[in-house]
Each structure stands twice: as C-alpha cells, then as structure tokens.
Amino acid sequence: MDEYATLTYNGKEILLPVITGSEGEKAIDISSLRAETGFITLDPGYANTGSCLSAITFMDGEKGILRYRGIPVEQLAEHSSFKETVYLLINGRLPNRNELTRFSVMLNDNSLVHTDLKTFFQNYPRGAHPMGILSSMVNALRSFYPALDSHEEEINITMTRLLSKVRTMAAMSYKISRGHEIVFPRPDLTYCENFLNMMFDSPVKPYEIKRETVNALRGFWILHADHEQNCSTSAVRMVGSARVNLYAAISSGIAALWGPLHGGANQAVIEMLTAIQKDGGNCQKTVQRAKDRNDPFRLMGFGHRVYKTYDPRAKIMKKMCDNLLESMQIDDPLLNIARELEEIALRDQYFIDHNLYPNVDFYSGIVLRAIGIPTNMFTVMFALGRLPGWIAQWKESIDDPHWKIARPRQIYTGNLCYDYIPIHAR
Numbered sequence: 001m002d003e004y005a006t007l008t009y010n011g012k013e014i015l016l017p018v019i020t021g022s023e024g025e026k027a028i029d030i031s032s033l034r035a036e037t038g039f040i041t042l043d044p045g046y047a048n049t050g051s052c053l054s055a056i057t058f059m060d061g062e063k064g065i066l067r068y069r070g071i072p073v074e075q076l077a078e079h080s081s082f083k084e085t086v087y088l089l090i091n092g093r094l095p096n097r098n099e100l101t102r103f104s105v106m107l108n109d110n111s112l113v114h115t116d117l118k119t120f121f122q123n124y125p126r127g128a129h130p131m132g133i134l135s136s137m138v139n140a141l142r143s144f145y146p147a148l149d150s151h152e153e154e155i156n157i158t159m160t161r162l163l164s165k166v167r168t169m170a171a172m173s174y175k176i177s178r179g180h181e182i183v184f185p186r187p188d189l190t191y192c193e194n195f196l197n198m199m200f201d202s203p204v205k206p207y208e209i210k211r212e213t214v215n216a217l218r219g220f221w222i223l224h225a226d227h228e229q230n231c232s233t234s235a236v237r238m239v240g241s242a243r244v245n246l247y248a249a250i251s252s253g254i255a256a257l258w259g260p261l262h263g264g265a266n267q268a269v270i271e272m273l274t275a276i277q278k279d280g281g282n283c284q285k286t287v288q289r290a291k292d293r294n295d296p297f298r299l300m301g302f303g304h305r306v307y308k309t310y311d312p313r314a315k316i317m318k319k320m321c322d323n324l325l326e327s328m329q330i331d332d333p334l335l336n337i338a339r340e341l342e343e344i345a346l347r348d349q350y351f352i353d354h355n356l357y358p359n360v361d362f363y364s365g366i367v368l369r370a371i372g373i374p375t376n377m378f379t380v381m382f383a384l385g386r387l388p389g390w391i392a393q394w395k396e397s398i399d400d401p402h403w404k405i406a407r408p409r410q411i412y413t414g415n416l417c418y419d420y421i422p423i424h425a426r
C-alpha cells in the first residue's frame with residue numbers, strides 16, 4: 001500500500017510519497033517539491049537528508065548496528081578476509097572459492113605501479129603529509145592508465161587497479177619518504193601480508209610476517225571498509241556524478257577523509273593521547289576542555305553523526321587492541337590513557353546528554369602503533385580500508401538508471417540587486 005506525507009502551506013496541500021527501506025527506515029521523497037511548491041528544503045550538513053537508495057551498507061545509529069550487504073560486521077571481522085569483504089561489498093555477495101581465487105590473481109597481476117611514478121614520490125617535500133601525496137598520486141594514475149574503449153572492461157580493470165595499486169603506492173610512499181628502496185609486492189603473500197612486507201621488509205632486516213599483526217590489519221581494514229553515506233563516500237558519489245573517471249572520484253574521497261573531523265581523527269586521537277601523557281596523564285583536564293563551549297577542542301575519537309550509542313566498530317577495535325598488545329607483549333601507556341579517558345567520559349553527564357561514545361577512531365590508532373605504522377600514515381590506513389566501500393558506492397551510483405549529476409540548491413541571503421558603481425564614484 002502506497003504511503004504519502006501531506007505538506008500543507010498557505011492553504012495548499014501536496015502529497016509527497018513515503019519511501020520505506022528493506023529495514024523499515026522511512027523517507028519522504030521530495031523530488032517533486034520545487035515543481036509543485038516552488039520551495040526547496042534546507043538541511044545544513046544533511047543530517048536529515050538521504051542522498052540515494054543503497055543496498056550496500058546498513059547502519060542503525062540507535063542500536064549500534066552495522067552490516068555489509070546484510071552480513072553483521074562482527075561476523076566479517078571474525079571470519080572473513082579483507083579481500084573477501086572487498087568482493088562482497090563490490091559484487092553484493094560472498095565469492096565462491098573459484099571467484100575468490102580469480103579475484104586474488106587479478107589483484108596480484110595489477111599490484112605493480114608504473115616505475116615513472118617513483119619520480120613523483122621522490123619530488124614531494126620530505127615532510128609532505130601522506131594523505132596529500134596519496135590523493136594526488138591516485139589522480140595521477142589516470143595519466144598512466146588511460147581509459148579503455150570497452151566501458152565494462154574499463155570499469156572492472158580500473159576497480160582492480162585501484163584496489164591493488166593504491167596499497168602498493170601507500171607502501172612506496174612510506175619507503176621513499178624514509179629514503180629506502182621500495183619493496184615489490186609478492187605473489188606468494190596475501191593482500192594484508194603483502195602490504196606489511198612492502199612497508200617493513202628491508203635488505204638488512206627481513207620482515208617477519210606475524211599472524212597477530214596480519215590478523216589485526218585484516219580486522220582493521222574490514223571494520224573501515226564501508227559506512228554508507230559518510231562525508232568521503234558522499235564526496236566520491238558527488239564528484240563521480242559529473243561522470244569523471246574513478247581515479248579522480250576516489251582522489252576526492254581521500255581528500256575528504258583527511259579532515260580531522262572524519263578519517264583524520266585517528267591521527268588526532270594519538271596526538272591527543274600523547275599530549276595528555278606529556279601533561280602528566282591528566283584526563284580530567286582534557287574532558288573538561290572538551291565540554292567547554294568556549295574551547296574549540298573536541299574529544300577526538302568520540303561522537304558520531306549517526307551512532308548515538310557505542311560505535312560497533314569501536315567495540316571490536318577495543319577487543320582487537322587488547323588481544324594484539326597482549327600477544328605482542330606491548331604495554332602502550334596510551335592505551336591506559338585511552339581507557340581512563342573513555343571511563344571518565346562515559347560517566348560524564350555532558351557526554352551522556354550528547355550521546356557521545358567512542359567511535360571507530362578512538363582505539364584504532366593504538367592498533368596501528370602496535371603494528372608499526374607511523375602516525376602520519378594512520379589516515380592512509382583508513383583510506384586503504386575504505387577504498388572498496390568508495391568503489392562499491394560509486395559503482396552502485398553509475399549502475400543506477402536514474403543516475404544524474406549531483407547539484408544541490410541554496411537559499412540566497414546576499415545583497416539585493418543594485419547597479420555597478422564606477423571606481424571614481426566609490
């Protein structure tokens with residue numbers, strides 16, 4: 001039975017269709033609003049606005065639910081490989097053994113990058129932030145891999161190239177930033193093993209691939225793989241809606257993720273915890289600052305636009321953190337500070353009233369530190385995890401028969417019309 005919402009204004013009444021999602025979420029379809037009323041809606045930050053219908057990821061912010069293509073993220077984090085989760089997000093179902101093998105071979109065959117890209121990396125200033133490098137290097141990939149005539153082939157090969165080459169480029173960037181020779185991907189290593197080996201293997205000290213670090217990286221990337229219409233995914237969809245190539249759309253997603261309110265928060269959390277440590281471990285002072293409306297400081301790794309309860313990923317990340325540090329016998333003082341900070345905040349009325357809980361970034365940095373990732377690469381690690389989600393969301397948008405360029409409207413609040421004043425009269 002069709003449902004409608006009634007909008008009444010100035011004695012005029014219009015009916016707007018109500019859309020119901022597969023999990024019962026409801027939306028008012030306002031696509032006819034301006035034509036019927038001359039009105040638009042206004043929703044800064046889009047907190048109340050759906051940009052699309054999507055079958056990829058389901059989140060329930062009140063219940064703390066996250067599912068990729070219907071599978072709870074808890075189960076994927078426990079049982080799946082990152083490669084398998086990538087396949088699930090992009091193709092809509094888990095692969096059978098043959099499909100997974102074929103996917104592995106395609107990723108392996110596309111894991112090298114053009115050697116001329118090295119000069120790009122070598123010419124960045126030493127202190128350049130890896131997210132700025134990654135965003136521009138992903139854009140540069142189009143110059144090395146021009147579009148193919150067949151649309152289908154172009155899409156498939158470009159998705160595979162990005163999934164495999166961006167991981168290689170991230171490790172290359174790290175090696176070159178340290179003045180070390182790059183390490184090539186190996187066909188005998190898994191996706192996660194290869195990344196760690198490309199990052200840390202050295203001619204003078206071969207990297208020992210340990211189960212616990214590979215498992216932690218696998219879990220980290222699965223937890224970051226998609227999150228419906230977050231800021232960076234919306235950037236990929238919006239930029240992609242202009243029909244630009246996928247490399248450019250992904251480059252815009254990397255740029256958006258860099259922000260400290262978004263993916264950059266994982267680096268900001270570690271910087272915050274380190275500052276508390278330097279300040280004698282005074283967590284109370286930090287919590288007070290976060291509550292002070294005159295202080296722009298926010299408790300990094302806390303709060304979320306959608307989750308008004310504990311971020312399900314943060315729960316898993318916290319457990320992963322404990323297991324990894326225990327198995328590696330690491331006693332990271334920042335973990336103790338993070339635990340104390342969480343304990344204080346969760347009991348504080350301000351955080352309770354504002355529904356502020358740890359999000360995915362609160363413990364993730366401590367996992368990355370234990371793996372050996374440098375702090376300025378934490379958001380790159382988030383980007384490598386989110387890449388399949390961006391690609392899946394972009395693919396879903398281009399496959400939509402009603403796909404159109406994204407072009408929001410505005411309400412103008414500037415000057416009324418007035419005539420040009422010649423400079424001698426001003």
Ligand code: SDX
Nearest residue numbers: 227230261262263265290298299300301302303304305354
């Ligand atoms: C990610 O969208 C996604 O799905 C993102 C993500 C993904 O996987 O893609 O989950 C990844 O980006 C996680 C979030 C990482 N960012 C941080 O940890 C930065 C710290 N958190 C915030 O700045 C904030 O919580 C946001 C940006 C995450 C969400 O902000 P909103 O939804 O725009 O909420 P808001 O800024 O309007 O805040 C509402 C109130 C305000 O107080 P009042 O003025 O109403 O009294 O809550 C307060 C804020 O001051 N508040 C905080 C706070 N977050 C919100 N106060 C102190 N510390 C915080 N962290």
